[in-house]
Amino acid sequence: MTTLSVALCTYNGARFVRRQVASILAQTRPADQLVVSDDGSTDATLAIVEEEVRAHRATGAPTPELVVLRNAQPLGVTGNFEQALQACSGDLIALSDQDDEWEADKLERMAAFFASRPGLALLHTDALLIDDAGMPVGGTLFGVLEVSDAERAAVHSGRAFEAFVRRNLVTGATAMIDRGLLELALPFPREWVHDEWLAVQAAARERLDLSERPLTRYRRHDENQIGAGDPTLGHKISRVLGRRGDRNRQLAVRSRLLADRLAQGEGVSTEYRALAERKAEFEETRAAFPENRLRRAVPVLRLALAGGYPRFASRGWLDVLRDLLQPV
Numbered sequence: 001m002t003t004l005s006v007a008l009c010t011y012n013g014a015r016f017v018r019r020q021v022a023s024i025l026a027q028t029r030p031a032d033q034l035v036v037s038d039d040g041s042t043d044a045t046l047a048i049v050e051e052e053v054r055a056h057r058a059t060g061a062p063t064p065e066l067v068v069l070r071n072a073q074p075l076g077v078t079g080n081f082e083q084a085l086q087a088c089s090g091d092l093i094a095l096s097d098q099d100d101e102w103e104a105d106k107l108e109r110m111a112a113f114f115a116s117r118p119g120l121a122l123l124h125t126d127a128l129l130i131d132d133a134g135m136p137v138g139g140t141l142f143g144v145l146e147v148s149d150a151e152r153a154a155v156h157s158g159r160a161f162e163a164f165v166r167r168n169l170v171t172g173a174t175a176m177i178d179r180g181l182l183e184l185a186l187p188f189p190r191e192w193v194h195d196e197w198l199a200v201q202a203a204a205r206e207r208l209d210l211s212e213r214p215l216t217r218y219r220r221h222d223e224n225q226i227g228a229g230d231p232t233l234g235h236k237i238s239r240v241l242g243r244r245g246d247r248n249r250q251l252a253v254r255s256r257l258l259a260d261r262l263a264q265g266e267g268v269s270t271e272y273r274a275l276a277e278r279k280a281e282f283e284e285t286r287a288a289f290p291e292n293r294l295r296r297a298v299p300v301l302r303l304a305l306a307g308g309y310p311r312f313a314s315r316g317w318l319d320v321l322r323d324l325l326q327p328v
Helices: 017-025 045-058 078-086 106-116 148-156 160-162 178-185 194-203 233-241 247-264 269-285 293-305 307-313 318-325
Strands: 004-010 032-037 065-070 092-096 122-130 135-142 176-177 208-219
Touching: 004 017, 004 078, 004 106, 017 045, 017 247, 032 078, 045 065, 065 078, 065 247, 078 092, 078 194, 092 106, 106 122, 106 176, 106 208, 122 194, 148 160, 148 208, 160 194, 160 269, 176 178, 176 194, 178 194, 178 318, 247 269, 269 293, 269 307, 293 307, 293 318
Parallel strands: 004 032, 004 092, 032 065, 122 208
Antiparallel strands: 092 176, 122 135, 122 176
16 A cells, blocks of 8 residues: 655744644545654744644544654755655655645545556645635635646646746645655755755656645745745836846756756656756856846847747746846
C-alpha cells in the first residue's frame, strides 16, 4: 500500500498551527507520518503540535508517526523544507505550511490522482483564499496568480515546462510529490524557493500536473513569509516602475543554475535542455543591460524584437516596459 508523509515546516506559528495540524489529523485518508521541521521558533508552536497529536491519538483514531526536527540555527524556508522532505519516508509526500487548513479529503483525492497517473512526480491544486478567522475572502489562488487557460492547457498536455520556463505556477502548500522527485531535485539551490525548484524539475521531465479542485484553504495574512500578491493594476504599475535592484541579476543566476542542472540531469529531453539554455541566455542578457535608461532602450528593444519576452519573461510584454522604464 502506498504510504503518505506530510512535511510541515514551522516558524513561530502558534497563531494558526493548531488549526492546520487538526485538519491534517482529520483526513479521510490518514497520513502515515507527520514530519515537523521547526526553524527555531521562540513561541509555543511545537508544544501545540505535540499537544494536538497526543489528543488525537488518545481518541483511538489512526494517528501518523510524529517526527519533530528542531533547528538551533534557522535554515530559512528553502533549507527547512529540504530538511523536512529528506526526513519523510512515505512514497508520496504532501507539503504543508503552518497557517493554512486542509479539506478533509485532500490526501485521499491527491493519492488517488497519483494512483491513476503512473510516473507523475508532482501534483498541485487550486486553493480557496481565507482570512485570519478561516472565513473565505472570495477568489482562489489560481485567480490571484492569474493562471491563464494557455498555461493550464500546457500543464495538462504534458508541456508544463513551456509555461514554467517563464514563471512558477506551483504553491508548495497545495502540492504533493512522489519521493523519487527528491533524487532528481536535491540539493535545493538556495537561490530558488523549494516549491519552484521541485516544480520546474518535475515539469522538465513532463511529470507534473494540476487539479482545478481547491483542496487547501490558503490563509492570507500579514505574517506570510511567502505569498501571493493581489494582481491589481496598481501592483503591476509599481512593479514596472520600481527600482531595478538585483532582480535581473538574481534571475540570471537562477536561470543559469537551472540550465546547468538540467544539462546534467537524467530524463530531460534535448529540447528542454536547449530551452533552459535559451532562458538562461535571455536572463543574462537582461542582467547586462546598461543602468542608464536611455542607453538601455536599444538592447531592450532588440531583445524584444527577437521574441524573447513572450517566451521567457514572467510577465511577457509587460517586462519590456519594466526593462525600459525601471530606474536604477
